[in-house]
Amino acid sequence: MSFLYFVLGSLIIGLLVGKYSSFHFGNLYEVMLYLLIFIIGVDLGKSKGIKEIRELGKIALLLPLATVVGSLMGGLLASFLLGLRIKWALAVSAGFGWYSLTGPLLAQYSTVYGVIGFLANLTREILTILFYPIAIKKIPKELAVSMGGATTMDSTLPVLVKFGGSEITIIAFVHGFILTAIAPFLIPLIIQF
Amino acid sequence: MNIFIPLLAGIIFGYLFRRRININLDKPMSATLLLLIFFMGVEAGRVEINAVDIFISSLTFAVLTILGSLFFAVVLGGRVR
Numbered sequence: 023m024s025f026l027y028f029v030l031g032s033l034i035i036g037l038l039v040g041k042y043s044s045f046h047f048g049n050l051y052e053v054m055l056y057l058l059i060f061i062i063g064v065d066l067g068k069s070k071g072i073k074e075i076r077e078l079g080k081i082a083l084l085l086p087l088a089t090v091v092g093s094l095m096g097g098l099l100a101s102f103l104l105g106l107r108i109k110w111a112l113a114v115s116a117g118f119g120w121y122s123l124t125g126p127l128l129a130q131y132s133t134v135y136g137v138i139g140f141l142a143n144l145t146r147e148i149l150t151i152l153f154y155p156i157a158i159k160k161i162p163k164e165l166a167v168s169m170g171g172a173t174t175m176d177s178t179l180p181v182l183v184k185f186g187g188s189e190i191t192i193i194a195f196v197h198g199f200i201l202t203a204i205a206p207f208l209i210p211l212i213i214q215f
Numbered sequence: 216m217n218i219f220i221p222l223l224a225g226i227i228f229g230y231l232f233r234r235r236i237n238i239n240l241d242k243p244m245s246a247t248l249l250l251l252i253f254f255m256g257v258e259a260g261r262v263e264i265n266a267v268d269i270f271i272s273s274l275t276f277a278v279l280t281i282l283g284s285l286f287f288a289v290v291l292g293g294r295v296r
Contacts, residue, residue: 036256063225096283142276
């Protein structure tokens with residue numbers, strides 16, 4: 023949770039610098055983005071998540087599939103409610119809670135959608151932390167993992183395990199791992215259309 | 216499509232050297248991320264943004280993507296339980 027304060031601090035300082043100064047950072051933004059994407063790739067490449075997917079069986083693939091379809095349908099509904107272009111709404115929702123990827127990726131094309139992508143996915147993570155304990159009173163705890171999207175392999179995992187029990191650790195990790203592998207491909211793909 | 220190049224390069228590099236990469240990638244990832252978000256903030260600061268509209272849009276997306284995920288998880292996942 024403390025890293026979240028650094029993230030919000032960076033965003034607020036950046037907003038203030040952008041609003042009240044005329045500093046120009048050249049193409050540092052793009053350099054950082056490509057560097058981050060490369061590091062994410064290295065992390066995925068050396069991860070052992072694939073071995074755990076095999077061990078879990080059918081539910082390992084069905085749950086992330088449900089999260090992908092459900093998130094995109096939610097994004098589609100949001101585009102109608104808010105009057106936004108479908109392409110951008112789908113791209114925002116394809117972040118699956120991974121705000122640090124979605125925001126910068128979308129900001130490459132549109133600053134406003136970059137900020138929406140960042141905040142919408144950050145809010146998804148926060149709402150998961152707040153409402154997972156309530157959701158599991160109505161929905162089976164392993165299925166309720168889907169609300170966390172890609173964050174279930176790291177930032178929301180401790181909350182899920184605390185309230186859902188240690189038996190959902192692997193399913194939550196694999197769910198987050200698969201979505202983490204999908205998001206960096208799906209967001210740029212949607213933006214191309 | 217540029218984004219796929221560093222991503223695929225990273226995945227291949229990570230897979231090929233998975234036994235040799237012993238360093239924890241959390242710290243370089245966090246440092247890059249904080250700088251990236253700072254630069255994103257700088258860009259956003261230069262644009263006139265209606266904070267209330269952005270907040271409402273973000274909240275709508277967050278709630279609907281969560282509800283959509285839960286709905287399909289119950290529909291699809293409920294069959295294999």
